[in-house]
Amino acid sequence: MISVQKNGTLYTLGIGLITSTIERGSDGPEMPRKASLYSNKIRLSSDNSLADMIAQFNRLPFDHQDIVYHTGQGRLVPQDPRLVSASQNAFGPNGGVRRPLPAATEVDVLHTNTQLLRLGKGEGGTWKYVHTLYQKGRGINQCSIYVFVLLDVDANILERMIVKVQGQPSLEEAQSALEIEFGVQSQISNKGCDYIVNLHGTSIRPQIDAPHLLYGYMEYAGFGNLLELLYGDNKKRRRIPEAFAWIVFRGLAEALFVLATGRAALPDWPPHWPDNNEKDRKDDWEWMGEMRRPDWKPFVHFDLKLPNVVLADEGTLFPAFKTPKMIDFGIVEPVGTIITRHWREYGLGTRGFIPPELYSKTNDDTTATVYYNRHGDNLADTRSDIYALGLLMLNLMDHRHIAAEWEGGDISSKIGHSDDNPWSYSKNLEDLVAACLENSKASRPSLPYILYKTRMGMLAWEEATEAYRGRTIADILPSNVIQSKVDPFTVGSSPWGTKKKRGDVNARAPPPAPQGSIPRRPGPLPPREKLPRPPLPPRDYEPQKWAAPTARRPRGRYDFWNRISGIWQSIWRYGPRRPADVFPPGREGIDPPPDNVAPRAGEQGGVVSPGSRKRPAPFTEGGASAKRVRSRPGGCN
Numbered sequence: 001m002i003s004v005q006k007n008g009t010l011y012t013l014g015i016g017l018i019t020s021t022i023e024r025g026s027d028g029p030e031m032p033r034k035a036s037l038y039s040n041k042i043r044l045s046s047d048n049s050l051a052d053m054i055a056q057f058n059r060l061p062f063d064h065q066d067i068v069y070h071t072g073q074g075r076l077v078p079q080d081p082r083l084v085s086a087s088q089n090a091f092g093p094n095g096g097v098r099r100p101l102p103a104a105t106e107v108d109v110l111h112t113n114t115q116l117l118r119l120g121k122g123e124g125g126t127w128k129y130v131h132t133l134y135q136k137g138r139g140i141n142q143c144s145i146y147v148f149v150l151l152d153v154d155a156n157i158l159e160r161m162i163v164k165v166q167g168q169p170s171l172e173e174a175q176s177a178l179e180i181e182f183g184v185q186s187q188i189s190n191k192g193c194d195y196i197v198n199l200h201g202t203s204i205r206p207q208i209d210a211p212h213l214l215y216g217y218m219e220y221a222g223f224g225n226l227l228e229l230l231y232g233d234n235k236k237r238r239r240i241p242e243a244f245a246w247i248v249f250r251g252l253a254e255a256l257f258v259l260a261t262g263r264a265a266l267p268d269w270p271p272h273w274p275d276n277n278e279k280d281r282k283d284d285w286e287w288m289g290e291m292r293r294p295d296w297k298p299f300v301h302f303d304l305k306l307p308n309v310v311l312a313d314e315g316t317l318f319p320a321f322k323t324p325k326m327i328d329f330g331i332v333e334p335v336g337t338i339i340t341r342h343w344r345e346y347g348l349g350t351r352g353f354i355p356p357e358l359y360s361k362t363n364d365d366t367t368a369t370v371y372y373n374r375h376g377d378n379l380a381d382t383r384s385d386i387y388a389l390g391l392l393m394l395n396l397m398d399h400r401h402i403a404a405e406w407e408g409g410d411i412s413s414k415i416g417h418s419d420d421n422p423w424s425y426s427k428n429l430e431d432l433v434a435a436c437l438e439n440s441k442a443s444r445p446s447l448p449y450i451l452y453k454t455r456m457g458m459l460a461w462e463e464a465t466e467a468y469r470g471r472t473i474a475d476i477l478p479s480n481v482i483q484s485k486v487d488p489f490t491v492g493s494s495p496w497g498t499k500k501k502r503g504d505v506n507a508r509a510p511p512p513a514p515q516g517s518i519p520r521r522p523g524p525l526p527p528r529e530k531l532p533r534p535p536l537p538p539r540d541y542e543p544q545k546w547a548a549p550t551a552r553r554p555r556g557r558y559d560f561w562n563r564i565s566g567i568w569q570s571i572w573r574y575g576p577r578r579p580a581d582v583f584p585p586g587r588e589g590i591d592p593p594p595d596n597v598a599p600r601a602g603e604q605g606g607v608v609s610p611g612s613r614k615r616p617a618p619f620t621e622g623g624a625s626a627k628r629v630r631s632r633p634g635g636c637n
Contacts, residue, residue: 101132104146104163111205112148112163116217119201125150125158130495131488133162140169140211147220149495157491160220161200167211174204174212182216184259184299185329192264194315195251197221197325222487223311223322226392229484230306230399240396241480242425242461243468248324248396249432250454252309252389255326257447260335260382261288262296265451267317273452288448298335300380302349303328304388306395311484320473322484337380355387357441383441386450390436397425397433426464428457 104112109129116122127148134145143166150159166181168174182202189198198219205213223229226248230238254265292298304326311322331349349358432453438444445453462468466476473481489495 101135102144103132104129104144104165107205108146108163108165109148111203111215112217115201115203115215116148116161119217121159121161121200121217122150125152127151127161128495137167140167142167142211147222147489149489151495155494155496157489157493157495159491160222160489162197162218162220164216164218166214166216168214169210169212171204171206171212174206174214178202178204178214181214181330184332185216185218188258188262188329191258191262193254193258194323195255195325196258197310197312197327218327219312219325220489221310221312221325221327222485222489224485225307225311226309226324226396227306229311229482230396238399238483240399241482242429243318243458243465243480244321244482245393245396245425245429246454246458246461247318247321248309249389249393249429250451250458251324252304252326252392253447253450253454256301256304256382256385256389257451259301259332259385260298260447261291262293262298263291268455270448270452270455273449288446291448298382299332300335300337300382301326301329301385301388302331302333302380303353304385304392305350305353306392309392313487317470318468320468320471320476320480321482333380335380335382349388353388353391355384355441356439358384381441382447383444386436386444386447387438387441389450390433390444393429393433394437397429426457426461428453428460432457 109127112129113122113127116127127150129146130149131147132144133147134143136143143164146163146165148161148163149157150161152158166177168177182199185197185199186202188196189200200217200219202217203215205215207213230240257263257265308326308328309324310327312325313323314321315323432445432450435443435445436450458468466480468476468480
């Protein structure tokens with residue numbers, strides 16, 4: 001039995017017999033606390049649930065300055081199986097490795113196959129679950145993201161798909177969540193923008209009891225996100241080449257342009273920056289509003305950050321780099337939505353990436369209201385996404401995870417390059433990022449201006465270094481190669497690491513990873529070349545001839561039963577032994593029997609009377625040793 005102490009409260013994990021536990025206060029003495037007995041179940045002696053605590057933190061209590069005790073002994077235990085370690089410095093048999101996430105259920109697989117076949121995505125094979133990318137929450141509102149692959153008859157991958165499953169307590173809430181989570185993404189999908197993860201379709205699976213599950217089927221991106229690219233597996237900062245920084249800047253600006261106008265910007269748009277006469281002397285934002293589709297309602301993403309930009313396969317324009325794609329449209333709001341104080345206090349986006357006009361420190365923070373009235377209004381605006389885009393680019397350039405904190409009305413931010421940053425970028429890139437991070441949203445550049453500057457900045461960088469358009473990873477300098485993750489589910493391979501041909505029973509190794517990617521696990525080493533053995537020196541003595549040792553009889557079950565049979569025959573012949581039988585009189589401290597002791601019934605001086613089946617005296621009179629004799633029927637000895 002294990003107990004977990006958190007914030008002065010003792011949680012008892014009982015699987016066996018529990019009598020009492022000890023609650024240790026911060027300063028007070030030990031206090032006895034009564035616990036209950038539940039067979040084969042987990043219960044707590046306090047009001048909270050241990051399962052909720054595990055689901056909330058998903059790691060060892062050591063990471064949260066909690067204490068785990070052995071009840072009654074006060075010893076630190078390394079790890080309970082129900083407390084998953086998420087820290088490399090945590091104790092326990094897992095060694096800081098996170099337990100694998102739960103797999104999709106059989107009902108999930110069946111429902112996914114049915115819906116994807118309805119969407120025209122399951123022809124020529126069967127969809128199989130292969131991996132769990134993400135899981136958050138517990139119970140009704142649990143969210144899971146799975147990887148499904150379409151396999152042919154030879155178990156080779158034909159297509160990949162991301163399946164997001166979200167639970168809701170009722171069908172009405174499931175339908176509402178479907179509109180919120182996937183409504184905007186379905187509108188901006190398949191618009192010709194390569195920098196947005198496309199949504200192929202949605203479905204709802206009602207159940208008898210909650211939760212009712214909603215499914216979203218999205219485009220596959222198997223190379224991680226920008227946060228994983230920034231740090232990698234060894235948690236060390238990596239230098240992001242400036243060419244890739246321009247590609248990310250331009251791609252995310254095109255994604256925001258689709259959200260704002262409903263149209264996709266061409267790679268060479270705008271060809272030049274128009275002057276005031278060409279724009280009829282209108283503001284940049286008014287000029288962009290004229291580009292909007294008549295039936296389109298602009299949206300604000302509000303959650304643009306490093307983990308929400310994933311990397312997909314290479315594109316046709318820059319095949320040497322992975323394609324960044326924007327995801328997570330769960331808190332998208334239309335432009336012009338009133339941003340209430342409740343949203344600013346309880347969060348609209350991720351803390352640290354919220355622009356200053358939407359940030360409020362506390363409920364009683366009056367200085368934030370003054371700053372809010374001075375530098376903005378209470379309407380959602382695309383310029384908030386431009387601030388988040390500039391902060392994301394600053395993260396890539398500084399090679400660290402920067403979170404800007406706004407202290408109430410103090411507009412001085414903590415944004416800036418670190419002192420130990422050994423890398424530098426061009427002035428064009430740094431000036432554009434600094435313009436996006438202006439405190440006043442009226443001073444931030446517009447999306448058309450960002451699209452123009454990113455296009456011209458990439459062209460200037462190519463003229464200064466080397467060309468990247470249409471060139472593969474083998475054609476560029478090694479210093480500009482991105483060390484990205486290896487996609488474990490490439491098209492044409494097997495999800496289990498080998499590829500099979502039709503009619504071939506032997507599996508061959510998958511193709512080698514491209515140059516610049518993390519190498520695959522190496523296969524078996526080639527056989528070593530056998531070198532000729534040097535000749536032995538001549539012997540000047542006669543070798544001794546040794547006799548071969550005798551073969552030992554193998555021991556097995558027959559030897560065991562032979563031993564049992566010998567013991568049984570010994571008992572039948574001589575009877576069960578007593579201590580006096582093993583140790584004769586006069587030895588081991590046992591004195592011989594006195595001469596005046598009367599013989600037992602049926603015994604006459606050590607001689608067994610005829611017809612008696614009783615055990616004879618082991619020794620004759622006088623203490624002399626004699627052979628034991630067992631009586632036989634009829635008195636025949």
